[in-house]
Every structure is written in structure tokens, then in C-alpha cells.
Amino acid sequence: MPNSVEPLIGHLLDCRCAEPFNLLGFHERPEGSHERTGNSGLLLRVWRPDASNVSVITFTSGEAIGEMVQVAPGLFELLLSECCSVFLYQLVVTNKDHQSYTLVDPYQFQSYSLSHFHREPYRNYRYMGAHLVSLHPEPKVTIDGxxxxxxxxxxxxxxxxxxxxxxxxxxxxxxxxxxxxxxxxIPGVKAGDLYKYEIRSQQGDLLPHKADPYGYYAEQPPGNASIVYDHLDYEWEDSRWKHHACLDRPVSIYEVHLGSWRKEQGKNLTYKTLAEQLIPYVVDMGFTHIELMPPMEHPFTGSWGYQPVGLFAPTSRFGNPDDFKAFIDSCHQAGIGVILDWVPAHFPSDSHGLGRFDGAALYEYADPKRGWHPDWQTHIYDYGKPEVKEFLISNAMYWLDRFHLDGVRVDAVASMLYLDYSRSEGEWEPNQLGGNEHIEAVQFLKELNETLYLHYPDQVSIAEESTSWPKVSMPTYDGGLGFGYKWNMGWMHDTLDYMTRDPIHRAHNHWEIMQSMTYHYSEHFILALSHDEVVHGKGSLLGKMPGDEWQKYANLRAYLGFMFGHPGKKLLFMGAEIGSVREWDHEGQLDWELLNKNNYSQGLSQLVKELNHLYKSYPALYKSDYDQNGFAWVVADDQQQSVFAFIRKSFSGSPVLVIANMTPEVRQDYRVGVPVKGVWKEVLNSDGQCFGGSGVANSKSLYTEHYHTHGYDCSLVVTLPPLATLFLVPDSCAI
Incomplete structure (x- = not known):
């Protein structure tokens, strides 16, 4: 055997071969080999370490060409005659158990395996990973693999x-x-086949088998293998769907954890049964969107999806990727948008994942001061590497391209923006300008949003960002990060702090209910009562409310009424709408039994349904969310009685007066200034008996009086029910 190939053979036998095509397949016969046969021509080498014998036949006719000679363990050769040219062949392999089978040798397709296909920026998923293809190496010949x-x-x-x-x-x-x-x-590999990558580091160390970073479908633990999947097989039926989530449209989001929304006999619902049960429920409740807590593949259920390993694979807990597509398809056909929780801030250290993927810090920063998250014990992506940015932005594009998602809510943005996030002195290093801003992460977020909005102007990107970083939801050309919306964490914390107080103490903290409007117009805010507020010992939303059972429900009804009246889009975590008593448990399900035995829960559910209907019916409640002319305080200083009122306005349609009484006392003959004289109607009262309230209400028609107050020439005299929020509109505009 020539010395020139001996090193390659050694690498092949040691499983360290990086250039298999330099050795395997057809090659010119080496010098000196014709001396043994008396002629020159081609040499065919085949690598089958499982074989005892290998023979070669033609692909089309099955004509026998010859039996190969084993020249090294697993390496077989066949010297071909001088007149023989390259041809398409199959191998008949007999293994060491004397079983025979026929296969197409992958190492005869060098030109295809090594060809460089066109790679579209930020759509790397179309190129990387495992793709089903059909080759046509000869006329009327098709080889699938x-x-x-x-x-x-x-x-x-x-x-x-x-x-x-x-x-x-x-x-x-x-x-x-x-x-x-x-x-x-590899010919013959088909959809449904499982695979991983066996990688050796530069030092020759064998790493744990790695799942495909671009794998479309994944096996459940403990296997965690990637699964070959055909993305082009599903036929979409949502061509009439057009997403609406712009600033002047109603957006009311139902946040869902698919595994714990509902169970059947203690088991998860499938994507199919979720489509049959969850979507009609969301439609009936009046929400405009579903936000899914990360449905990407994640080995640890207790992470709720926020530690994904298969970033391109919808979790197979509930079905296959086509089933997930059908779920989204059904949402769109029902008029519901779907937003995906997306996690580019960090990734877990599972051995089959991205951590030290090829023996080095490939996807993560090598320096733990940047590359390791102390809170979550996870790796942090290296946003300075073009390949990592390409990977992440391609992933976001993938969910919009392949799954028709309507947007992403980016998790843990604050942890990305600051180098010293959750780190003490000495645990972080300043940027090149001496500051704590993570410049590379900032640039990544800008590129992400620019790319998403360039290709999908109607999609929505949302930031979960808890600090005062400026212009999170403003365009990049204006110095912003380019998100469409930002969760209003300040509103959430302030208002929850206020609502959890006994009403007798609320007068001393009246500012908490007012605070959000001092900064509301600095961002495009979403008012979020998310899953984060009902876990880790915080109790349920209902459980946070003070008082006896009646007061707890009344407080929650008043709070939700205030939320739907306040400027900003809305998000409500599942279970809040039925008054779940227990803290959310990702292993369990919502307290659905409450709807059968608790009138208060039934009433709360009905209220949320009516709030969503009201919200979508009056443009003043959504059209001018981010226009300072769309909001005005009417009563802002009645902290002694814990009453506040404000007007919502739009350029078209009726103004809406929102009044809240945050004490259990009924306020009779309460005067409120209004901008329109005439008859007003109470269109929603959270104290209504149909909602489980006491039924204190105003007459069907309220007439203004020519009495100047609160900056208006006319006013109404109303009755304020206990722990309640009212919505009133001019009679001519009542729906």
C-alpha cells in the first residue's frame, strides 16, 4: 500500500479521519499497484468496519463487478480494469454475523457532499442540519437520502x-x-431516523454525543437524539390570515404553558387536543393572541422551556413538528395570533447540547465572566461571533418562516444588556469604553429586530426588560433597540404592591397606582401579569389579594378592570381568569374544578370575557395607547377614599371614563367631571352580580349636570360600588 495513504488509513482506523473523500470512493490506481495486476485503471476503496466481506454491483442493473479485498480492518479495495470508468454502484455487505444486505456507498458522492450551496443571510437553517434530498446522478436514477x-x-x-x-x-x-x-x-436515511454527532476535540478527546444544533425534531430524554424531519410536507391553510398587533390595534395576550393548561387523566394534551380545546377557549374568552412559554425542546421539564437545548425543534412532548404547525394553523383560522417565548440570553449545560460543542467554547464566551450565568447556571451566547449571531437570528426567522409564528417575546433581555447583571465586583469586566453595557449583545438585539421587521413588518417583537434602559421599544434609527413592545415590569410591581395591601392602608400608597403614567410614553408598554408572579412561593394572583373570599375576588375583579382601562396592551397568565387558588404548578393543571363549584370563579371568568369584548369594542381603549392626547387623569388626588378616575380618548369614537374604588365602602353621590355633556351609560361594572359582585350599580342613564369640576364644565354624579372598576361612555356611543 502506498505510503501517501497510510496516514489517512491510520486516521480512519482511529476514528480521527477529517478527509474521508481523500481515501474512499474512486481514485486513480496508485503507482506500483499495476505491477501486481499487469494493467492500470481505477481503485475503489470502501469503509465498512462492520463487514467481513464486501462485493460491488452496478446500481441500475445489479451486475456483479467484483469482490473486494480487505486491506485493513474495515477497509476494502477493488482494483478495476484499465478500461473501466467511474460508475454508480451499490455494495453487498456480509457482516460478521453472516447477514447480508445491500446499500449505496455514501463516499461515491464527493461532489455533492462537499458542494457549497447558496446560503441566505439569517436563514442558515435552510443549509445547516439534516435535509432530505433526492439526487439524480444519472438519467432516470433517483437516490434519496x-x-x-x-x-x-x-x-x-x-x-x-x-x-x-x-x-x-x-x-x-x-x-x-x-x-x-x-x-x-448518506443515501437511504429517511424522515424519522435518529442521529447525533460524534465529535473528537483537537486534542483527540471523544466528547459526549451531540444533538444537532439545527435539528428540527428531537427525541425525549434520556435519548435526546435529533430526528430527521421533512419540513416541506405540511400544507398550510392560513392564507387568509393577516396578523394585527400594531400600536393602534387591540392586543390582549393569553400566556400559556402547554403542559399544565389542562391534563387528561393526568397526561399532557397533544398539539391536536390543544387545538381542539385551547383555541376555542381563547376565542370564547376574547383574547387576540396566545403567547406560548418556550415550546422548543428542553430536557428538564422544570425549566418550563426556558433552558432549551433544541432551539429549532418544537418539543415532542405533545407531538411532532407538523402537529405543532397544525396547532398554529388552527389558531390563525380562528383569528388568533401566536407569539413565541424565545430564549437567546443563555443555554443549558446538558452534555448533548451546545456547551463546548466541538471541544472548545464555540457558542459561548470562553471567559466565565461573560460566558457563564450565575443565576441559572447556564452558558451565555458569544454575541460577538458572526456565526453565533447568524445561528440565533436564523432561529428567530425559522419560527416565522416555517411555523408562521406572529412574533417573539425575547426572554431575559436585561441579563443580556449589562455585563454586571447579577454579578458582584470582581465577577465582571467593563467594556472597551469602561462601562457595564454589553455592547455586543446590544448590537445583536438591534440586528435581530431589524431583520425580523425587514422580512415580517407585521410581526411583533417584545422585550422582557426590567430596567430603565432607554428606548427599548423604539426604532434602531432613533437610537433604540428596535423592539415593538416592552413588558411594563414597573407597572406590574407597583400595582401588585398596591393591590396586596389591605384597603385601609391603600390611601398611604396612592402614588403606586399613579406611578406608571409618569413614564408610560417613554416606551410601547405591555401590561403583563405573567407566570413570574405566580411561582416560587408568590402564590396565585387571587391569593395575593387581601380580605375574605368575597373581597379577594372583588379586589381581583377591580384590578383586572383597572388593567384593561389603563393605556398599554394586555397580557394575562393562564389561570388568573378563573381565580386559581393554588400557585401555578408546571406538573399539574389549572383549577378548572372551580368553574363548576365556585360562583366567584364563574363570575371572574365572565368578567374577563366581557373586559376583552369591551376593550376591542371601544377604540379609545387601544387606539391611542401611546399618544399623550389619549389619556387624562380626572380624579388623581382622592387618596383618602382610594378613588381614581381617568378618561381614555381616541381621534375617532367615544371617550371612555374609567373609575375605580379600591375600598370596600360604597361611595354614594360621587361627582366626576366629564368632557361630553348629555347622557352617559355604565357599560361595565366589575361589581355586577353576573361577575360575583354585590350588584351595586348606576341607573341605566346618567345625565350630566352643568357643574364645573376636575377641569370640565359638566360632570356626573355616580355611585361607586365597593372594590370595583366602572366603565362609562356617552349614551350615543354605548354598544
Whole structure:
């Protein structure tokens, strides 16, 4: 055997081969080999470490070409005659258990395996990972299989292991390239086959088997393998759907954890049953959107999806990717938008995941001061690497492209923006300007939002950002981060702090209910009562309310009324609408039994339904959310009685007067100034008996009096029910 190939053979036998095509497949016969046969021509080499015998036949006719000679363990050769040219062939393999089978040798497809396909910026998922393809190497010949590509620039070698090769890392060494991408086309691999990558570091260390970073579908633990999947098989039926989530549209979001919304006999609902049960429920309740807590594949259920390993794979807990597509399709056909919780801030250290993927810090920062999150014990993406930015932005685009998602809510943005986030002195290093801003993460977020809005102007990107970073939801050309919306964490904390107080003490904290309007117009805020407020010992939303059972429900009804009257889009975590008594448990389900045995829960559910209907019916409640002319305090200084009132206005439609009485006392003959004289009607009263309230209400028609107060020439005299929020409109505009 020539000395020139001996090193390659050694690498192949040691599972360290990075250039299999330099050795395998057809090659010119080496010098000196014709001396043994008396002629020159081609040499065919085949690598089958599971074989005792290998023979070669033609692909089309099955004509026998010859039996190969084993020249090294697993390496077979066949010298072909001088007149023979390259041809398409199959192998008849007899393994060491004397079983025979026929296969198409992947190493005869060098030109396809190593070809560089067109790569569209920020759509790397169309190129990387596992893709079903059909080759036509000869007329009327089709060879189906999968082309695998994985980025591992620091690897010494990469092999494919899977259900198609007995998970044997010797069988399919991949070919390296200058761009750090390893490639191999394997005929016969099909949708549903499982696979991982067997990687050796530059030092030759064998790493734990890695799942495909671009894997479309994933196996549940403990296997955690990637699964070959055909993304082009599903036929969408949502062509008439057009997403509406712009600033002047109603947006009322129902936040859902798919695993614990409802169970059947203690088991998770499937995507199919969720479509049958969750979507009609959301429609009936009047929400405009569903926000899904991360449905990407995550091995640890207790992370709720916020520690995803398969960023491109919808979790197989509830079905396959087509089932998830059908769920979204059904949402759109029912008029419901779908927003995805998305986690680019960090990733877990599961051995099959991205951590030290090729033996080095590839996706994460190598320096733990930047690359390790102390709170969550997770890796932090290296936003300074173009390949990592490409990976993440391609992932966001993937969910919009392939799953027709209507937007993303980006988790933990604050942790991305600051180098010293949750770190003490000495645990972080300043940026090149001496500050604590994470400049690379900031640039990444800007590029993300610019890309999403460029390709999907009607999508919505939302930031969960809890600090005072300026212009989070403003365009990048104006110095902003480019998000469409930002969660209003300040509103949430202030108002919850106010509502959890006994009403007798609320007079001393009246400012908490007013505070949000001092900064509301600095961002495009979403008022969020999210899952974060009902876990880790915080209790349920109902459980936070003071008083006996009646007062708890009354307080919650008044609070939700205030929320729907306040400027800003809305988000409510599942269970709040029925008054769940227990703290949210991701292993359980919502307290659905309350709707059968508790009139207060039934009433609260009805109230949320009516609030959503009211919200969508009056443009003043949503059209001017971010216009300072769309809001005015009417009563802002009655802290002694814990009463406040404000007007919502729009350029078209009726003004809406919102009044809240946050004490259990009925306020008779309460005078409120209004901008329109004539008859006003009470269109919603959270104390209504149909909602479980006491039924204190105003007459069907309220007439203004020519009495100047609160800056208006006319006013109304109303009765304020206990612990209640009222909505009133001019009679001519009542719906």
C-alpha cells in the first residue's frame, strides 16, 4: 500500500479521519499497484468496519463487478480494469454475523457532499442540519437520502451516529472544510431516523454525543437524539390570515404553558387536543393572541422551556413538528395570533447540547465572566461571533418562516444588556469604553429586530426588560433597540404592591397606582401579569389579594378592570381568569374544578370575557395607547377614599371614563367631571352580580349636570360600588 495513504488509513482506523473523500470512493490506481495486476485503471476503496466481506454491483442493473479485498480492518479495495470508468454502484455487505444486505456507498458522492450551496443571510437553517434530498446522478436514477452539515471548526473529527448505522461512530466519518462545516450525504436515511454527532476535540478527546444544533425534531430524554424531519410536507391553510398587533390595534395576550393548561387523566394534551380545546377557549374568552412559554425542546421539564437545548425543534412532548404547525394553523383560522417565548440570553449545560460543542467554547464566551450565568447556571451566547449571531437570528426567522409564528417575546433581555447583571465586583469586566453595557449583545438585539421587521413588518417583537434602559421599544434609527413592545415590569410591581395591601392602608400608597403614567410614553408598554408572579412561593394572583373570599375576588375583579382601562396592551397568565387558588404548578393543571363549584370563579371568568369584548369594542381603549392626547387623569388626588378616575380618548369614537374604588365602602353621590355633556351609560361594572359582585350599580342613564369640576364644565354624579372598576361612555356611543 502506498505510503501517501497510510496516514489517512491510520486516521480512519482511529476514528480521527477529517478527509474521508481523500481515501474512499474512486481514485486513480496508485503507482506500483499495476505491477501486481499487469494493467492500470481505477481503485475503489470502501469503509465498512462492520463487514467481513464486501462485493460491488452496478446500481441500475445489479451486475456483479467484483469482490473486494480487505486491506485493513474495515477497509476494502477493488482494483478495476484499465478500461473501466467511474460508475454508480451499490455494495453487498456480509457482516460478521453472516447477514447480508445491500446499500449505496455514501463516499461515491464527493461532489455533492462537499458542494457549497447558496446560503441566505439569517436563514442558515435552510443549509445547516439534516435535509432530505433526492439526487439524480444519472438519467432516470433517483437516490434519496439526507445531507448532514454541522459547524464544528475546532473538531479533530466528526462522525454521524444514528439509528441507520447502529450508533457506531466508526461508520460515517464526515468531511471537513475551510469554513468549519462538516458535511456528508448518506443515501437511504429517511424522515424519522435518529442521529447525533460524534465529535473528537483537537486534542483527540471523544466528547459526549451531540444533538444537532439545527435539528428540527428531537427525541425525549434520556435519548435526546435529533430526528430527521421533512419540513416541506405540511400544507398550510392560513392564507387568509393577516396578523394585527400594531400600536393602534387591540392586543390582549393569553400566556400559556402547554403542559399544565389542562391534563387528561393526568397526561399532557397533544398539539391536536390543544387545538381542539385551547383555541376555542381563547376565542370564547376574547383574547387576540396566545403567547406560548418556550415550546422548543428542553430536557428538564422544570425549566418550563426556558433552558432549551433544541432551539429549532418544537418539543415532542405533545407531538411532532407538523402537529405543532397544525396547532398554529388552527389558531390563525380562528383569528388568533401566536407569539413565541424565545430564549437567546443563555443555554443549558446538558452534555448533548451546545456547551463546548466541538471541544472548545464555540457558542459561548470562553471567559466565565461573560460566558457563564450565575443565576441559572447556564452558558451565555458569544454575541460577538458572526456565526453565533447568524445561528440565533436564523432561529428567530425559522419560527416565522416555517411555523408562521406572529412574533417573539425575547426572554431575559436585561441579563443580556449589562455585563454586571447579577454579578458582584470582581465577577465582571467593563467594556472597551469602561462601562457595564454589553455592547455586543446590544448590537445583536438591534440586528435581530431589524431583520425580523425587514422580512415580517407585521410581526411583533417584545422585550422582557426590567430596567430603565432607554428606548427599548423604539426604532434602531432613533437610537433604540428596535423592539415593538416592552413588558411594563414597573407597572406590574407597583400595582401588585398596591393591590396586596389591605384597603385601609391603600390611601398611604396612592402614588403606586399613579406611578406608571409618569413614564408610560417613554416606551410601547405591555401590561403583563405573567407566570413570574405566580411561582416560587408568590402564590396565585387571587391569593395575593387581601380580605375574605368575597373581597379577594372583588379586589381581583377591580384590578383586572383597572388593567384593561389603563393605556398599554394586555397580557394575562393562564389561570388568573378563573381565580386559581393554588400557585401555578408546571406538573399539574389549572383549577378548572372551580368553574363548576365556585360562583366567584364563574363570575371572574365572565368578567374577563366581557373586559376583552369591551376593550376591542371601544377604540379609545387601544387606539391611542401611546399618544399623550389619549389619556387624562380626572380624579388623581382622592387618596383618602382610594378613588381614581381617568378618561381614555381616541381621534375617532367615544371617550371612555374609567373609575375605580379600591375600598370596600360604597361611595354614594360621587361627582366626576366629564368632557361630553348629555347622557352617559355604565357599560361595565366589575361589581355586577353576573361577575360575583354585590350588584351595586348606576341607573341605566346618567345625565350630566352643568357643574364645573376636575377641569370640565359638566360632570356626573355616580355611585361607586365597593372594590370595583366602572366603565362609562356617552349614551350615543354605548354598544
Amino acid at each position: 439526507v445531507i448532514f452539515r454541522v459547524y464544528a471548526p475546532n473538531a479533530r473529527s466528526v462522525s454521524l451516529v444514528g439509528s441507520f448505522n447502529g450508533w457506531d461512530g466508526r461508520m460515517h466519518p464526515m468531511a471537513s472544510s475551510d469554513d468549519g462545516i462538516w458535511r456528508l450525504f
